[in-house]
Amino acid sequence: MDKRVVGKIRRVVGPVVEVGEVRDAQMAEVVEVGPDHLIGEIVRLQADLATTQVYEDTTGLRPGQEVWGTGMPLSVELGPGLLGTIFDGVQRRLEVIRQQSNQYIRKGVRVAPLDHEKKWLFRPTVRPGDRLGPGEMIGVVRETEVIEHRVMLPPDIVGIVDSVVPEGEYTIEEPVAVLSAEGKTVEVRLSHRWPVRKQRPSAEKLGLSLPLVTGLRVVDMLFPLAKGGAVAVPGGFGTGKTLIQHSLAKWCDADVIIFIGCGERGNEITDMLIEFPKLIDPRSGKSMMQRSIVIANTSNMPVAAREASIYTGITMAEYYRDMGYHVAVMADSTSRWAEALRELSGRMEEMPADEGFPAYLPSRLAEFYERAGMVRTRTGKIGSVTTIGSVSPPGGDFSEPVTQHTKRFVRSFWALDRQLANARHYPAISWLESYSEYTREVAAWWQQNVAEDWLSLRNEVMELLQKEARLQHVVKLVGPDVLPDSQKLILESCTLLKNAFLQQSAFDPVDMYSVVQKQVKMLRIILTFYRKGLENIKRGATLVRLRRMKVYSEIVRMKSDVPNDQPDLLDALERRLSRALDQMGAVYEQSPEAT
Amino acid sequence: MSNRATPQVLEGREYIGLSEIVGPLIVLEGVRGAGYNEVVEIRQPDGGVRHGLILETSREATVVQVFEGTSGLSLPDTRVRFKGKPLEIALSRELLGRVFNGSGQPLDNLPYPVSDEWRDVNGLPINPTARDYPRKFIQTGLSAIDGMNTLIRGQKLPIFSGSGLPHNQIAAQIARQARIVGEDVPFAVVFAAMGIKYDTARFFIDSFEESGALENVVLFLNLADDPTIERLLTPRTALTVAEFLAFDQEMHVLVILTDMSNYCEALREVSTSRSEIPSRKGYPGYLYSDLASTYERAGMLLGFRGSITQMPILTMANDDITHPIPDLTGYITEGQIVLERELHQKGVYPPIAGLPSLSRLMKDGIGEGLTRQDHAHLASQLFAAYAHVKEVRALASVIGEEELTPLDHAYLEFGEGFEHRFLAQGDHEDRSLEQTLDLGWEVLSTLPEEELTRVTEEELEKHYKGK
């Protein structure tokens, strides 16, 4: 649609610009504001007054300047070229901006969302005469070495193929097929646009049953995430939210990763951009960047674009889901997004609810997390969007509105604990406060594919940890001496569990992720220590002797000593441990009074 | 093109009379086309000139925040001139060695250096793809920092302090001693004072003078009795100069911003005068974004030689780290150095808290070839052991020290050694990294070997002295 003048600036307060003398503008329409044509979006329309939020710095805008309508809602361009690219919150390629305006992001820069010149090798999979439904595939493009881009009809188009180009190289602008639909002809290209605030439709939403394997032991074994699920990671500053998200982005078993740096640090994005291309995905053997998209709207970039960044990211995720991929979306941090909402709402002088947040905060959060899920696509494939949102509660206090509302819409909650983080116990996921409602749903997968006893191992560990918490309480009041050795063993085993299993360094080349077999075997070893240790103690052995066993230090170091491709080394360790404990037990069996 | 159709810029036009004065704000009516976030000059009948920034512009009213405050302004006689551009500062290398007030006017009776390099003090957001990831270890000579919370060139690392704690001595010591081992590069300090006492400013100036660094320092002083709203400008002006020195003049710049608490209070004052909906403790909801626009102006850029390392200082009201100012700062900066009253009372200088302090860029700046191979494990072990000391102390206070096990006693002994030998040092004592790490091993050696689970067998073999 052509651009047309829709009104004139009336008032400017920060990122909110009121437009007066408005004629023929639409709600949610994207507008261009002032002489630099800054991008904005209409968020309120009343008679001849439109309120817009502007995605760029509004310095220098003045009343009386013109505003143009574009006739389109805020949309992203979806097509090959998304992967491996870094965008800002409104899908501008930051690397291209850099070529244009050097180290700084100046306002008014215009960059096509995707490369319109690049030619992609397209192989059609339909023929003239084929009848296609919405979202059906017309061909494929090898987007990166690891991801085949399945070119789909936009979800709102149906028709019969009139013509299709032969296999060859095409840009995303060239028509590759023509369809006739309801008497009209429609050209189909390698890309299409989709409004970011609207969920992409799918044939059917499915129940969840597959775990998203993350390689983080505390997550996979204690608080698992399901593909298509949603989890919140709340924690005060420096408790490890970003590192957990980075770790998942690197090692989880999703096909496509979308990382949204929403109102956070510039250097964290730089860190990813330097590290990801160098990291090799253990499953594909290719660089991690080939399966990743980064959306970076850092804290010093315009606040309205921060609000949009979440939608930009989740829409891209749905697009790859529709191709039949498992996508994981990391949003760091959803609190900064909520604060952007609050800031814009405040500037618009809306009535505030809790702590200045607008009353629609919960419904916006719900809309975002609802876009996670496992679906059957229009072409019968299975795809999913898993959402991992970090939450940054003020003062680390989880009773604040964003954490509380988020809790209503996610089924897994990894609460980060300040005390653990201060003691450098990372990941600082609290085993007492966290939960995952996906545990039951993914148990079958673990039992079939990894270990029969997965659920019972998990439950046993959780029980041990809970017992320990109660005992610690007693110890704090009266000291450990009053406890019998059998209970001291619980404390001892939990210390071992924490040091040797729950703690996982993101910087250790071996320990930074663990394959599933390694996780299960490690846990078994620790439980063997506890179970057999308990028998021995009942027979009269002492805790000190248990700790002095030579294998003890091997257990403590197994996480970084046993490489991921040799989990069987742990079987040998378990045998050595069993033997040592049996021998110790045998001594006491013969002479129960011996010391 | 179409922008020709926009109304004429008001540049140079003067309006007489205000319609309202509220706190630090003035409101003008009937101005058409004032540009958002642009500067105005405010003249009083007596000839004095003040400066202001447009916070809101509409057909009906223009709201201006006045940096020098509004006291003494009158509604009918005040004249306002619109400059038609954002606030700018002229830059030159000649700024080095000079002293300015919080908005960049010379305080040292010398003329402002000549320059036609004008830049907007608000800066522009750095493109994340243009950043270079900071990795170079800065040796500060303080064990608590070098050993456990390593400062990296280009990092933003604040000091969270409390009233009466020696944050100034620490910042001055860092500014004096900071260097990259084996490198001799142009180094500058930009010092921005917001609402601090004259004595404190004097202390810093003396300290720079003592180390002979004064000609490489630019000072911006907004003191306790200077206009409060000017404080909103001070860090922006200072960082614009720092960016020029770093990225145009290829210098490594350390920016000290003190005290950010006073800056935040000025922001709150403006927000309250505008009757904005507050978030926590009366601070505006945009405090996070506002602080980020300051703190994010640190770092390194690809293809540029210089760097900006930021060390903001803030005092926590009632030593409360969950107060919005330290809280939001911690959410933006790359770690924090937290000062602890208890250590201070025990006579430990620098009283840098063992557990809540953190340097997030440490991980990539230490280790083999950068500092020393055992650095990361040693630091992690010191943290873990000290965390346990805290538990044992808590237990001892309940059941009495006599009831503790020998192992617990070993931890208590380690705690003493850690605080009084490792952390504590003189305010002119400049330890090398080797000294710091060796000292770390020395205090750890009071613990039995099997307690040290975060270091490797080889490291124990090489450094552990407790056998």
Ligand SMILES: Nc1ncnc2c1ncn2[C@@H]1O[C@H](COP(=O)(O)OP(=O)(O)OP(=O)(O)O)[C@@H](O)[C@H]1O
């Ligand atoms: N798994 C881990 N292994 C080792 N160190 C870790 C781990 N997780 C966190 N850390 C340490 O904690 C620091 C802070 O982590 P991170 O940046 O993820 O915190 P955050 O919760 O995202 O904080 P903020 O809310 O301020 O962004 C890291 O720089 C690192 O030093």
Ligand SMILES: [Mg+2]
């Ligand atoms: Mg973070």
